[in-house]
Structure formats: C-alpha cells, structure tokens
Amino acid sequence: MGRPPCCDKSNVKRGLWTPQEDAKILAYVAKYGIGNWTLVPKKAGLNRCGKSCRLRWTNYLRPDLKHDSFTPQEEELIINLHQAIGSRWSLIAKRLPGRTDNDVKNYWNTKLRKKLSKMGIDPVTHKPYSQIFSDLNHTFGPESPTSGITGLPYTNMILSPTIEQVQDNSFSMNPSSLDFLGQFQVTDQDTLQTYFSNEVTSSCSSSSSSHVTELTSPQSYSCQQSQTQIFTPSSSLNNWSELFLVHEPFQSTEPRQEHKNHPTVLLQSEAAQQCKFANGNEYKHGSQACDFGYTTGEQRNNGTEASSSSVNSFVDTILDQDREIRAAFPDLFDGSFDY
DNA sequence: AACTAGAGCAACCGCCAGAGG
DNA sequence: ACCTCTGGCGGTTGCTCTAGT
Structure with missing residues (x-):
C-alpha cells in the first residue's frame, strides 16, 4: 500500500552542507539531470534526504542563481509584488531571474520589512x-x-x-x-x-x-x-x-x-x-x-x-x-x- | 580580549495538492 | 477508494559572522 518512504529520516545527515556533498550533487545533476530527487541520495552517494538534496540544489547550487546582493530595482519589484500578491515568494521569485523564493523571503524578512517599518x-x-x-x-x-x-x-x-x-x-x-x-x-x-x-x-x-x-x-x-x-x-x-x-x-x-x-x-x-x-x-x-x-x-x-x-x-x-x-x-x- | 546583541542566511518544519501504488 | 509519498511552498529556526560595548 502506498509508496515506500524516500529515506530513513532518523538516519540521514542534517545541517550545513559540505563542499564535498555539494560536489556530489553537482556531479549527479551533470550526469543524470534533474529528476526523481528521492533517488539522488542513493545514486550520488549522499546520506541526505532527497528533499534536502532538492532544496540544496534549488536554493544554492543551481548554476543560474545570483549570489550577489539585491539591486535597488529588485528591491522595488519585491515591494511592489509583495504589495500586490502578498508573501507568495515563489511567484515573486519567478519575476526575479537568478533569485529563489528563499532568497526573496530572507531578504524581505531581514531587510525590506524593517525598511518599510522605518x-x-x-x-x-x-x-x-x-x-x-x-x-x-x-x-x-x-x-x-x-x-x-x-x-x-x-x-x-x-x-x-x-x-x-x-x-x-x-x-x-x-x-x-x-x-x-x-x-x-x-x-x-x-x-x-x-x-x-x-x-x-x-x-x-x-x-x-x-x-x-x-x-x-x-x-x-x-x-x-x-x-x-x-x-x-x-x-x-x-x-x-x-x-x-x-x-x-x-x-x-x-x-x-x-x-x-x-x-x-x-x-x-x-x-x-x-x-x-x-x-x-x-x-x-x-x-x-x-x-x-x-x-x-x-x-x-x-x-x-x-x-x-x-x-x-x-x-x-x-x-x-x-x-x-x-x-x-x-x-x-x-x-x-x-x- | 571577552562578551553580547543583532543581522544575515542556510536549512528545516509542516502543510497542501496531486500522483502513485 | 484509500493510503502514502513527492514536490512545492511559506513560515520558522538556529547557526555564523560582525559590530558594538
């Protein structure tokens, strides 16, 4: 009945990713592409939950991501979009090339919210x-x-x-x-x-x-x-x-x-x-x-x-x-x- | 130099809709 | 039809770094 669980959640590594683990994810994606994330830990030789692997890839390792600070234009767009649609970070992030929903959410929570309050x-x-x-x-x-x-x-x-x-x-x-x-x-x-x-x-x-x-x-x-x-x-x-x-x-x-x-x-x-x-x-x-x-x-x-x-x-x-x-x-x- | 508070951010948690068995 | 999982999402936590005292 139903699917088997993707991983033994009590026996997977948690916390910050090491460069070695990142390299394994990158190597896996280069070889197999994006697919079933539940298979990634096994195929890539990682003791991580597939969900965690997906998050690491989408939020940090994706090659199209920007890692520099937000521009004033991006700030303004985030504010306008947040006003328009609220905290739908994934939708907002889609309007900001190279930014993830997590990036936008963090930036809002740490910077923009305080800025508007002030x-x-x-x-x-x-x-x-x-x-x-x-x-x-x-x-x-x-x-x-x-x-x-x-x-x-x-x-x-x-x-x-x-x-x-x-x-x-x-x-x-x-x-x-x-x-x-x-x-x-x-x-x-x-x-x-x-x-x-x-x-x-x-x-x-x-x-x-x-x-x-x-x-x-x-x-x-x-x-x-x-x-x-x-x-x-x-x-x-x-x-x-x-x-x-x-x-x-x-x-x-x-x-x-x-x-x-x-x-x-x-x-x-x-x-x-x-x-x-x-x-x-x-x-x-x-x-x-x-x-x-x-x-x-x-x-x-x-x-x-x-x-x-x-x-x-x-x-x-x-x-x-x-x-x-x-x-x-x-x-x-x-x-x-x-x- | 040691301590503390705050900022920044990566990662996790929990929920949901849709899909697979 | 039912149960469980996956993928996606928003909210939250907790670690690390830095500036101030």
Missing part, C-alpha cells in the same frame, strides 16, 4: 501606520461601544500610543496582544501634530533634494502634501486580517456616522498623497496612492468627499484591490486566483 509603512498591509491608527480610532474610538471614552469631544481626541512608547519603541502593533488596547492613550491631536510634523517636514524636504536611488531611509519616499503624520512604532501588525477581524463587527452593521458639530479625522486622504521612490516610481497601496496619514475636516471640506475605508466593507476593498492588482500584474494570474 518609513512609517506597515510591511504587511503596505499602509501607512497613521492610517492604521486612524482606522483603530474609529474601531475603538468614541463611537465604539467598547470605547469607554464616550462623551469626550470628538474633534481632537484620537487614540494613539504615547509619545514615550513611540520614542522608546515599546509600542506593540499586535491587536491580539492582551496589552494592545492598554497601550493607547487619548491624545490631543495637536500634540501629535506638533510631535510628528518635524519628522514629516524633514522627510519631505530631504526627499525632494535627495538623489539617492536606493531605498535606504524614509527620505526615499517623498510626499507631496504637508499635513501628514507618520507613526513609526517598533513593530507592525502580525496579521492584517486580525485588525479587520476586530474592526469588521463594528463597522459592518451600520455605516460610520460623522458628528456634524465635530468634524472627524478622516481615515484616508481623498487627495491621495503621492509617495514616490527616489527613482520616481510611485508607491501605491491598494486602490489609492500611498496615504501617509490624516487630513483634517477643513481639508475635506475643500476637496471631495472622503471615502473612508471603514465605510466600505473589507470584501469590497479587497475586490477593488484585486482588480488593480490583476491589471498591474496580469501575467501573475492565470485566471484561477482565489482568496
């Missing part, structure tokens, strides 16, 4: 942290039955980490954490505006004068509007869906109501703030250009009506983004892509 962008959702906090304000804010701060003037009060938490990186963005809500304080928006305006100002001004082509700092993004706020907490959401799962029950039953006498902080800027890579390419998330933060009610009145992400359902948002993703990367989808 730039005030959540690497999971590719949304600016400010928008996430803004969304949270509408989830746990005055209109939420769980808020506990009802009765406070709505205009300037927002939920936020404390300045100290941001400064010492002790703030956790994991909504599943027991301490998650406890980290928030009710903060006067003006205070935060003052605190973060310096950061935003320097970011915008230096980006406009910078000619660097590598994504090395927040200065690599430029923002074309000035009234934005960037949060840079120490870590990102572990899982964006967790936030929606928390968020959805409160917003799905009834549309969010705005207090006419207290214009609210908008969730998204309708005049989509253009965020660009230093090389001039735009960085977009979802269906709108990258939005670093709030606009005020006054701005809203001067522009078009805001489209709050909490007004649209999560599913609608996903479907909208899906359409754009398919348009941007048509060859990544064969028509059978499902959520």
